[in-house]
Amino acid sequence: MRLKLPEFLLRPWRTLSSPSRYLSLGFLTLGGFAAGVIFWGGFNTVLEATNQEQFCVGCHEMNTNVYEELKQTIHFTNRSGVRATCPDCHVPHEWTDKIARKMQASKEVWGKIFGTINTRDKFVAMRRELAEHEWARLKANNSLECRNCHSTESMDITKQGARAARVHERYLFTGERTCIDCHKGIAHQLPNMDGVQPGWSEVSSEKGTIGHWLAGEVK
């Protein structure tokens, strides 16, 4: 036999289950619109809040390692006074990409709780792996974040140094390579680069090349 629910529960339920019987269409349309705006806005606000640099460097893992290193580089101080912040390079600006990146970021909270990089030594030991994730991401999106600020259309190679102009013309403008292939380590210290070829190299990526740079290296 069915359980009889009290009237004060039933009435809102009826309204919710078939709203158009009880509420006007105009109210529903406008109300739905307003609710949508509020949810969308709220969601975006939360995303924006977690997009601030202060949020990133709030974790000492991010602050004492990568942020300290960034301060030395051209993306922190330069003659034009334009600064790149962490989210400029690390969180894609496109909306769907944004969410995808946040899903990945929940792994970082996990890492925080379980202390994967909570000391400098642990961080240095894991750095190659973390860097490789970033290289792979930037390679896959054709260095999207870099291009948000540096567009190839606005790049005047006659104003660049001879080295830059030559290499950009041959590899960048032909679409053969992307920024991150050649410009690794522009914002932080690099991990051990054993086996990582420079972007202009024609040699296929194999282990060991950079190790052989130095004669008599202890293996």
Added chain:
Amino acid sequence: MRLYHLALLAALPCLLVPALLSAQNTGSVNTGSVKIDSPFRPPVQFTDEVTPPQIPADVTDDRRVARNYPEQPPVIPHNVRDYQLNLNTNRCLTCHSRQYTEAVQAPMISITHYLDREGQTLGAVSPRRYFCMQCHVPQTTAQPLVPNTFQTIDSMISRPSAGGAGQ
């Protein structure tokens, strides 16, 4: 030692410093301007506070500079800001080592960079040549404070011999 001896000793610096300062002033070039004729420091009193001159920019015009003598490590004619040079990576060698010179058209490090100190040629860069910036530095636009009278070996060779020995 008497008390007045001590007092005299204590007073000595007070007497000497103004004397030194005025000596410096009179010793320098004429008229009220406080100019000090020393080749070794800029023309200011050591008691003056000066705003330091701007750090001059590196010359980065990508034009190789002639060496003053064959053994001179050539100066770096390009930008090297933020170039990482440590145990993990050597940015210089991503262009100047043998296998990468073609794509970027960089001059290859010469054979001396492969020699150990016994003169043995090694298969790769000798450890004592790994830290490039020990020897190679960028040139800045700074003007020398002290005039330089260095002459190249060529001018010495072509100069007529003074003593006439051997002629």
